[in-house]
Amino acid sequence: MTAAPDPVAAVPVAARGRWLRLDRRVLAVHPVVDLAKLLPLLVIMVVSGGTRNDRWQLVISLVAAGAVLVFGMSRWFTTTYRLADDRLELRTGLLRRRHRSVHRDRIRTADLTASPAHRVFGLAVVRVGTGSRETGDDAELVLDAVGRDEAERLRTVLLGGAPETEDAPVPTVASLRWSWVRFAPLTFSALAVVGAVWVALVRIAEEFGWRPEAVVRGTVRAPIWLGGVALLATAVVGAAVAFTEGWWGYRLTRSDDGGVVLRRGLLTRRTLSLEGRRIRGVEIDEPLILRAGRGARPLALTTGLVGLGQAGDHVGALAPAVPRAEAHRIAAATLGAAPADTTEVVLDRHPPAARTRRLVRALVPALALALVLIVSRHDLEAVVVAVVLLVAAAGLGWDRWRALGHRLTVRHLVARHGAWTRRTVVLDRDGVIGWRISQGLGQRRSGLVTLHAVAAAGRGRYVVPDVGLDRGMEIVEATGPGSLAPFLSDPAHPARVLTRR
């Protein structure tokens, strides 16, 4: 049986040591993209007639576009890259030449994105990251753009995997189900989309000379329920559109080293590879509204994942909002385990003092607000609102208490908290690189502490709120690096160190 062809050797020997250019089709992409950006302005100019001022604006923007075009094309001439056996090198710059080289050992991410313009021409942008926490220019090497085949080759070679061939099917963890679109409007990001859409509409209306005051007067006179329906409709439609664009063709596959490859996107195609050694755990997020709809979002906790900064994207998301059981399955499969052992493991409860704390912290602000309301408006309406507020706060506090739980399994620390957004975090015990044990005044009296597990992955700090003091110390001692043993002492014999198994 022949071995899989070595991807590096497959490149002609002459090319291996040579500096390669970006794909020639980049010269075509840039003019198209820049002209497309100018198009709205031109359309508005044509439709609204345009004053002398506007004509100057047009001339200036055409000149600017021309400059951007020339600059973009010069980028093709001045950018070259070379993939050697031990490093990737990139030379860029017209006036200021930059030579960057990255050791292949340090490369942690090699992601592909292809915007619609790139896809039309068969190109993809390769982003190579080292996982360091630098920002700006040093964060990653960007090859904008290379041919699609070349991009895939680079991705597999840089991440040390074997190329996917037709006769070696890769195990699929999950693929898109259209029934998931029903969860899309339930996430908080959908609400943000609504505001953005309405602001954009108002701006466009202003450009066309429609007076916003007339529109506002019209909306004020319209009944409130109409406005509510309009907002709701915008949210649902906007979320569905965002879902379609973001998750079309979604496929999550598992690779040999225990990592996952995530492909998704309709207009902009994204391929995200998470190596096994970078994954330090998973998290399942259930925002309140989504939880009511029995949905959840699975996320991967990885080291060095630089957020691509696009609106509505969750850094490390493994799937869109999906049914809860599916989210648990996907998250557990990413860890290579069963949900019963990881995300759905039975959690230990926290002490009753924690329940008191949760309720008090929820009720006190609500009580203060209710009192202010009643004092300032001595009428029945205020009392009703105050009662509703108190009941809601009590419900939230109780929900927070029920969400609290933690468990130490053989490989993981599992912790859950939160009502507004219920987060279940499954963190690799080896991934914990430090601890913060904090105790506020109230906790000092009830004998509780809040643990923060410091990790190199994801958000950096994962909280286990309100555990008992001795249980907290047990967790820290059992999990983390950095033993508390030198500090433990037997109260009866202060000189003797008490060992805990």
Next chain:
Amino acid sequence: MAPSPPRLRAPDHAVCPRAVTWWTLRSVLGTLVLLAVQGAAAGALAAAGVAVAVPAVTAGVTVVAGVAHALVVPRLRFRLHRWEQTDDAVHTLAGWLRLQWRIAPISRIQTVDTEQGPLQRVLRLSTLTVTTASASGPLRLDGLDVEEAADLADRLTKATEALGGDAT
């Protein structure tokens, strides 16, 4: 009989006594800044013809709170803040309302820095900052004597080098 919960003794070393002076000075400066802001607001209100009763009251409250803070908190902090370096980690205890015990294992330390602000330079104090691979921020030790901080930084750097590795 069930064993009583083990008591955790505090880390060994206290910070330098001059840190009390530093914290007091910072507290006073903070109060002065707040008063300046309120004074500017009062001045603007007076120019606009609105009564200055409210800014006067808040200014009074600020002064009282500021004096109380400057008298009580630095001394409290000096009593509570502690640090210690064990074989495998650096432990610090900080805070006054909310106590925070931070553990940074030496095998996970990436950088060790010391820095001195202008006030610290006059008082011969320094702040030690230990970073790890986490996005959640570094471990900070305030109010150390300059030489003590340099010494600790040296020891930590040597210990880190001895272990090596990627520290993630």
